[in-house]
Amino acid sequence: MSATPLLELRGIDKSFGPVQVLRDVALTVHPGEVTALVGDNGAGKSTLVKCISGIHPTDAGEFLFNGEPVHIGSPRDAATLGIEVVYQDLALCDNLDIVQNMFLGREKHSGIVLDEPTMEQLAAETLAGLSIRTVTSLRQHVSSLSGGQRQTVAIAKAVLWNSKLVILDEPTAALGVAQTAQVLELVRRLADNGLAVVLISHNMNDVFAVSDRIAALYLGQMVAQVKTTDITHAQVVELITAGRSGGLGLATDPGSNGDGPQPADSISGGAR
Amino acid sequence: MTTTAVRKDGPAAVTPPPTVGSHVRNYLSRVRGGDVGALPAVLGLVVLCTVFAVMRPSSFLSAGNFANLFTQGAAVTLIAMGLVFVLLLGEIDLSAGFASGVCAAVLANVVTVLGYPWWVAVLAAVATGVVIGTTLGLLVAKIGIPSFVVTLAGFLAFQGVVLMLVKDGTNISVRDETLVAIANRNLAPTLGWALAALAVVGYGAVQLLRHRNRAARGLITDPIAVVALRIGGLAVILGTAVYVLNLERSRNVLIVSLKGVPIVVPIIAVLLVIWTFVLQRTSYGRHIYAVGGNREAARRAGIGVDRIRISVFVICSSMAAIGGIVAASRANSVDPNTGGSNVLLYAVGAAVIGGTSLFGGKGRVLDAVLGGAVVAVIENGMGLMGYSAGVKYVVTGVVLLLAASVDALSRRRAAATGTR
Numbered sequence: 001m002s003a004t005p006l007l008e009l010r011g012i013d014k015s016f017g018p019v020q021v022l023r024d025v026a027l028t029v030h031p032g033e034v035t036a037l038v039g040d041n042g043a044g045k046s047t048l049v050k051c052i053s054g055i056h057p058t059d060a061g062e063f064l065f066n067g068e069p070v071h072i073g074s075p076r077d078a079a080t081l082g083i084e085v086v087y088q089d090l091a092l093c094d095n096l097d098i099v100q101n102m103f104l105g106r107e108k109h110s111g112i113v114l115d116e117p118t119m120e121q122l123a124a125e126t127l128a129g130l131s132i133r134t135v136t137s138l139r140q141h142v143s144s145l146s147g148g149q150r151q152t153v154a155i156a157k158a159v160l161w162n163s164k165l166v167i168l169d170e171p172t173a174a175l176g177v178a179q180t181a182q183v184l185e186l187v188r189r190l191a192d193n194g195l196a197v198v199l200i201s202h203n204m205n206d207v208f209a210v211s212d213r214i215a216a217l218y219l220g221q222m223v224a225q226v227k228t229t230d231i232t233h234a235q236v237v238e239l240i241t242a243g244r245s246g247g248l249g250l251a252t253d254p255g256s257n258g259d260g261p262q263p264a265d266s267i268s269g270g271a272r
Numbered sequence: 273m274t275t276t277a278v279r280k281d282g283p284a285a286v287t288p289p290p291t292v293g294s295h296v297r298n299y300l301s302r303v304r305g306g307d308v309g310a311l312p313a314v315l316g317l318v319v320l321c322t323v324f325a326v327m328r329p330s331s332f333l334s335a336g337n338f339a340n341l342f343t344q345g346a347a348v349t350l351i352a353m354g355l356v357f358v359l360l361l362g363e364i365d366l367s368a369g370f371a372s373g374v375c376a377a378v379l380a381n382v383v384t385v386l387g388y389p390w391w392v393a394v395l396a397a398v399a400t401g402v403v404i405g406t407t408l409g410l411l412v413a414k415i416g417i418p419s420f421v422v423t424l425a426g427f428l429a430f431q432g433v434v435l436m437l438v439k440d441g442t443n444i445s446v447r448d449e450t451l452v453a454i455a456n457r458n459l460a461p462t463l464g465w466a467l468a469a470l471a472v473v474g475y476g477a478v479q480l481l482r483h484r485n486r487a488a489r490g491l492i493t494d495p496i497a498v499v500a501l502r503i504g505g506l507a508v509i510l511g512t513a514v515y516v517l518n519l520e521r522s523r524n525v526l527i528v529s530l531k532g533v534p535i536v537v538p539i540i541a542v543l544l545v546i547w548t549f550v551l552q553r554t555s556y557g558r559h560i561y562a563v564g565g566n567r568e569a570a571r572r573a574g575i576g577v578d579r580i581r582i583s584v585f586v587i588c589s590s591m592a593a594i595g596g597i598v599a600a601s602r603a604n605s606v607d608p609n610t611g612g613s614n615v616l617l618y619a620v621g622a623a624v625i626g627g628t629s630l631f632g633g634k635g636r637v638l639d640a641v642l643g644g645a646v647v648a649v650i651e652n653g654m655g656l657m658g659y660s661a662g663v664k665y666v667v668t669g670v671v672l673l674l675a676a677s678v679d680a681l682s683r684r685r686a687a688a689t690g691t692r
Contacts, residue, residue, distance in 0.1 A: 076574070091572045095565035095633035096558075104562055105573030107555045114553055117489050143686070 004067040006031045006196040007052070007083075007165055012061035014047055021047045023220045025061070029165060034187060034197045036207040036228070039217030040240050045200050048217065049167050052198075053085045054078040082164035086154045086171060094143035098135060099123045101142055102157045126160045130189055134182065148179025155186055159195070166190055167198040172206055184210050204233055218243035223250055292497050305686060310627045312678050313642040316671070317649060324653035331656050336521035338513075339534055343455050345648025346536040347372070347599040348615060352622035352640035353540075353547060354591025357584040359623055360551075360564045362632025363412065363419035365588045367404075367426030368619060372596030373611025374430045375400045377437035379597055380444035380606040383451065390450040394597060401593030402586055404430075409582030419585075427616070435608045443607035446600050454539070455602035458532030461518040467538055468510040476503040536598055540641065543594070547587075547637040560584065564633035595619075614665060621672035622647045629679050646671070 005028040014022040022044050029035050039045045050056045052063075054072045063070050065081055072078050078085075092101050099116070102123050108115040123138055134149055142150060151171050158166045168187065172180040188210045191197045201207050207214060208228060215225040216239040223243050224231075231248070238245035303311060324332040331337060351368050358365045365371075375397040383393035404426070411422045438444055446452065459467070479499050486493045514533060522530035551557035562570040563580045571577050592611075599615075600606045624630060625646050626639025650671060654664045 087572070089568075091566070091569040093562045093565035093569050093633075095561060100558060100561075104558070104570070105575050107558060109555070112554055114555060114558065117486055117491055120491055121489060 003030065005029055005064075006066060008064040008067075009052070010062045010064070012048070012051060013059045014044075014051060014056065015059055021220050022051070022058075025217070025220070025222045027215055027222060027225065029196045029198055030213075031164070031196045032191055032194050033212040034191045034199055034210050035213045035215055036211035037198055037200045037215050037217065038202070038204075038207060038236060038240055042219075043217040043240070044220040045217055046169065049085060049169060049198070049200065052078065052167065053083060079161070082162060083167070084158035084161060084163040084165070085167045086151075086158050086169065088169045088171075088173060092142045092150060092154060092157075095141065097141050098138045098145075098153055101153060102126070102160055104157075106161070122160065123156075126156050129193070130156060130159065130186060132156060132186070146179065147175050148182045151175065151179070151183050152186060155183070155190070159190065163195065165196045165198065167200070169200045170202065171199070172201065172203060180206065204236060207236070208233065216240055216249070218250070221250070224248045292495050295495060295498050307686060308627065308678065308682050310636075310639060310642050312675065313626045313639070313646055316625065316646050317642070320646065320649045320653060324649070324656065328653070328656045332653055334521070335516050335519040336530075337652065337656070338516050339458075339521060341645070341648050341652055342534050342537050343602055344652055345644045346455060346534075346540060347595040347602065348618045348622055348647055349540060349641055349644030350543070350595035350598060351592050351615065351619035352626075352644050353543060353637050354588035354595075355619055355623045356628050356635050356637055356640050357547075357551075357560065358419070358588045359628050359630060360560050360632060360635050361581060361584055362564055362630075363581070363584070364620070364630075365408065365419065365423045365426075365585065366616060367408065367423040367430055368588055368592040369611045369616030370427055370430035370434060371401060371404050371589045371611070372592040372599065372615065373434040373606075373609075374404065374437065374596070375593035376596035376600040376606045376610045377434050377444070379451070379600055380446050381437060383448050384444050384446060390448045393448070393451070397597055398590055398593045401590040401596075404592075405586035405589030406582065408589065409585035412585065413578040413581040431612065434606075434610065434612075438606055438608055443605045445605040447604070451597070451601050452604060453535055453601070455534070455536050455598050456604075458517075458530070458534055459538070461532050464514045464518055464533035467533070467541075468514045471510060471541065472503065472507045475506055479503055536601075539594075539598075543591075544637055544641055551637060556580075556583075561633060614668070617672065618647050618651075618668065619644075621668060621675065624679060625671060625675040627679075629683065630676060631679070631683060643675075 007027070007029040009025060009027040012022050012025040012027075013020070025044070025048060027035075027037075027048070037045050037048070047056065051058050052072065054075045054077050057073065063072055070077075070081060072081070072083075093104065096104065099120050103119045108118050108122070110118075120138055127135065127138075132152055134152060135145070142153060145153065155166070155168065155171070171183050171187065175183060184206060187197060187199060191210075191212070199207070199211060211228050213225060214228055214231060214236060216223050216236065218239065221243070224239050224245075226248065235245040235248065239249050243250045303309075321332075351372055355365060355368055378400045379393045379397040382388050382396045383390055388396075408419075408422055408426060411417050412419045458464075479502060483493050483496065483499050517533045517537075518531055520529065520531050522528050551560065559570065559575045559580055562573065562575060563577050567577055570580075596611055599610055603610070619640075622643035623635065623640050624643065626635075626641070626643030628635030628639045628643075647668065650668055651664060654667060659667075
């Protein structure tokens with residue numbers, strides 16, 4: 001909280017044609033903390049993440065990384081800064097083993113030959129560093145892993161590259177109870193290792209279980225960013241569904257003019 | 273399967289080092305889980321050879337016939353090796369057969385009609401293959417036409433091109449001594465032994481170096497006995513083959529002596545080593561598997577998916593060109609049917625029988641060689657038994673269907689048990 005935020009967004013606007021998806025969004029992400037990004041379907045969570053990871057260009061706004069203004073124009077720029085995204089649908093190749101997946105597209109070489117032993121060692125070290133003991137063999141195909149193990153590999157893959165900020169898009173959406181706990185534990189450990197983590201989730205239990213801060217998006221606006229300890233479950237739900245809760249959130253009545261969200265017709269088109 | 277992630281956590285967390293027994297158990301459980309690999313091809317080869325050996329002991333088992341198998345199966349095997357790359361992406365190249373015909377016709381025209389030296393003709397043929405592959409690849413990857421349609425169109429068009437190149441129905445003979453030698457001459461027996469020894473020593477050195485390297489870094493390795501067994505196995509197979517091929521197989525030694533390893537065998541072996549190296553040991557090969565396994569994941573990993581898709585068609589058509597050269601050499605001529613009739617289906621069959629999946633993401637170049645051997649044995653053995661071409665086609669078709677069924681079923685089983 002006291003230190004400079006790792007990533008700070010100010011005044012981000014983003015439109016797809018006539019549909020304005022993000023409006024003057026601000027977000028700060030601190031190292032060593034899990035920031036939960038919550039919001040209803042179409043609130044703009046995925047779009048915001050795609051802007052951060054360089055997939056979508058923004059229309060307006062500033063990015064500060066470690067206090068320095070930066071421009072993120074492509075996924076490669078984001079990767080260079082140390083921003084890694086773990087997507088909802090995983091992006092692992094079933095027919096490759098764990099090491100091959102973790103290094104996919106960024107293989108280590110000696111000459112033109114793949115340096116398998118080095119890759120295997122680095123992968124083992126990364127998994128050990130995250131205290132991952134659920135996978136027995138690094139050389140088993142990803143298809144033989146459970147959903148939780150696959151998510152674990154996807155997260156470890158993101159961590160492997162000295163990343164500073166890891167963004168997780170609904171990492172527990174498809175998982176069972178035990179596997180969810182496993183993945184959340186890993187998410188917590190990432191933050192404890194000093195990484196900044198952004199966790200997108202619909203699940204309030206997950207959010208309250210691991211996050212340090214909660215950022216709520218409502219119809220493309222950042223309505224609140226508060227410490228998890230300062231807010232209740234019910235308040236977060238109100239922020240997600242109505243955009244305000246007591247003193248938090250939008251100041252104006254949603255029905256009136258001004259900055260407030262416009263009803264129905266401007267919502268359509270979705271912010272995804 | 274034989275390594276472990278938890279090396280640093282002290283003895284308690286370390287899985288016991290693999291022994292020969294655990295290695296065998298691992299393999300068996302993989303097979304039961306649907307990862308059958310080349311097993312059906314090897315079993316099929318054993319069964320077919322046994323049947324033909326029992327039915328036609330004198331002719332099928334002769335040294336001359338053994339040499340014939342190689343030259344008969346060479347062209348199909350070479351085309352199948354290229355097809356493996358296309359199949360790895362889950363695509364298909366139906367034009368590979370006639371592409372080899374076009375390249376063979378170019379070869380014959382350059383060497384016989386235009387009178388250039390043999391190497392110019394070979395280069396021209398391979399270059400033709402590269403052009404064909406690039407065109408097919410661009411149409412598939414950039415325009416987005418399904419490879420089935422693009423190459424089906426190619427199948428028709430190339431058939432026409434061959435007809436035009438060999439002047440409607442005649443044939444062009446290939447008399448150049450070097451070109452004819454490819455599929456019709458043999459290595460000196462001592463050279464055969466030397467190459468076999470080189471192959472075994474080279475393979476052994478690579479295996480042992482890798483074993484030592486991994487062991488030195490504390491990574492779990494295959495048991496040394498398994499490594500030794502692999503090297504020994506290769507030595508026995510190569511040794512037997514070279515021994516048999518070096519037997520005199522001329523009917524009348526006084527007229528002509530006929531012995532040694534057919535020249536086409538080391539050509540296939542070298543290409544097998546090169547392509548296996550490319551697939552297993554380079555990023556490019558790794559990316560082919562990745563695109564075949566999950567194209568979207570590969571794209572997100574920063575792999576140039578289009579580039580990979582185009583390149584496999586180039587490899588496939590270039591290998592088809594080499595297959596065409598061998599076919600022209602074997603027939604001493606190129607006619608409108610070179611690369612036609614059953615060549616393509618035999619080649620696809622060879623790759624699939626060998627264990628390359630039609631669904632993409634799984635396969636090796638070695639599969640094409642094993643499958644090519646199965647196809648050659650069927651063709652050869654059925655011929656010796658006096659069956660007509662019709663029966664041969666039917667049997668090969670049934671074997672291809674069987675192989676595709678094994679592929680589909682093992683895939684389903686693997687999905688159920690989660691081993692693929």
